[in-house]
Amino acid sequence: MLDKIQFLLSLQILGFCIFGGFTLLLRARDNRAKRILGWSMFLWAFLAAVRISVNLYVDNAKEVFDPDILFSGCLVSASLACYVIEVLRPGYLTLRRILYFISPVFTGGLAFFIYRLSGSEIHVYYTLEDVFIHFNIDMVLRILLLLFTLFYMALPIYLVLKYSKGFTKYLSENVADPEEYDLNWLKKIMFILVILYVFYLILLLTDRPVLYVIDKAVLLIVWYYFFYKALFLKVIHLDHSFEKGWDIPYDEEEDDDQHSILNKRYVEEVNIWFEKEKPYLREDLRLTDLQRVFPISRSYLSQLFNKELGCSFSDYVNRFRVEESKRLLEAEPMTSIQEIAERSGFHSISTFRRAFVKSTGVMPSEYRK
Structure with missing residues (x-):
């Protein structure tokens, strides 16, 4: 047997x-x-x-x-x-x-x-x-x-x-x-x-x-x-392949007065672009997509978010997505949470809920009420 x-x-x-x-x-x-x-x-x-x-x-x-x-x-x-x-x-x-x-x-x-x-x-x-x-x-x-x-x-x-x-x-x-x-x-x-x-x-x-x-x-x-x-x-x-080595590439940062002025200018341009074009509605948005609009290196862009804006690229994108979802929750009370998450650029409902709670302190359903 x-x-x-x-x-x-x-x-x-x-x-x-x-x-x-x-x-x-x-x-x-x-x-x-x-x-x-x-x-x-x-x-x-x-x-x-x-x-x-x-x-x-x-x-x-x-x-x-x-x-x-x-x-x-x-x-x-x-x-x-x-x-x-x-x-x-x-x-x-x-x-x-x-x-x-x-x-x-x-x-x-x-x-x-x-x-x-x-x-x-x-x-x-x-x-x-x-x-x-x-x-x-x-x-x-x-x-x-x-x-x-x-x-x-x-x-x-x-x-x-x-x-x-x-x-x-x-x-x-x-x-x-x-x-x-x-x-x-x-x-x-x-x-x-x-x-x-x-x-x-x-x-x-x-x-x-x-x-x-x-x-x-x-x-x-x-x-x-x-x-x-x-x-x-x-x-x-990822645009970077690890074929040439194991370590994650991080370029050396330059931090002088001229770069400080450039940083502030680029931060304003990034903010304007996000508010006007709403790229955050794309599920697969990456930092390299910004390079097609702003001709600066990946490390420079990363520095803009971490130093000038005080957050990572993903947190910055989610901030706009959460604001978009709040607008939809208020304007469309009959629309499902799942649909609002998708229309706000989130890939899944679980990611949407985590980002929403992190930003507002409450669940999307509680915010709607």
Whole structure:
């Protein structure tokens, strides 16, 4: 019975990876992070297919530190790390960097494969006690793969904790709706990844079929959630690509009397342009759109908002959007909150409510009353 359930779960994982890969690639367009995750899911589907085909010809006993699980887990965690890197630093992962990054996986797997083909002694470990009794080169290679896996598991968690705040700041200074990029979800997804990794380690250290079944069921549920969030994560369009380096570019600021006079002049022109042309009604407004009107650099524009206006670009845009929404709430009492949010330039009702409360201290529905 357990074998049938495990086989069905494996088929579901295989089908889900194929479906997820196609869906992500169809919706990726120019989003390299989704393309990386999409191709990774095809790779996972291949590993799942191999695993299913092998299980048809072996007995039902499960091995501790199973080399197949070690290699596939290392490859999955490495590809997930690539996805997180590309979300945080769009364009950074060139083909060469990806190959360098995942090369330890294939180096370790190839070393283990060559060791097996050499006719060297291979043990089947059913308990951790067996590992210590028959510890040899075979187990050294397995532990090496495990260490690579732990590195790939820890890396995205470290990167998100260290760099998401700076990247969020960069977004707030360049796009009108930084919240729509939902980088806070990356922090939450780290907990999901931890759950995945814990169950992977349980899978690696157990020889009980019932735990395999529970493990695969939980992994499938968690994977569905991860895929859903990754699929609808908003595409980040930035004029700057991180292909040349990891660091976020910030030009040196110049602060003298002449620039102070220019700053005040440009601030007045920006205010007039916003009031007259209402560019804030566009959902995808970016700082670079202002450069097409005002022939000054991105860093100079960012400085105008942060120093002269005392707020980020996104806060400045939302200030106008909230004022527009207040006007609509007063003028059109029968119009829905959703429609007013859209007509005011907000991408979603949740972003609208947060911005409205931040500006007025009350919810839009309360303000209308």
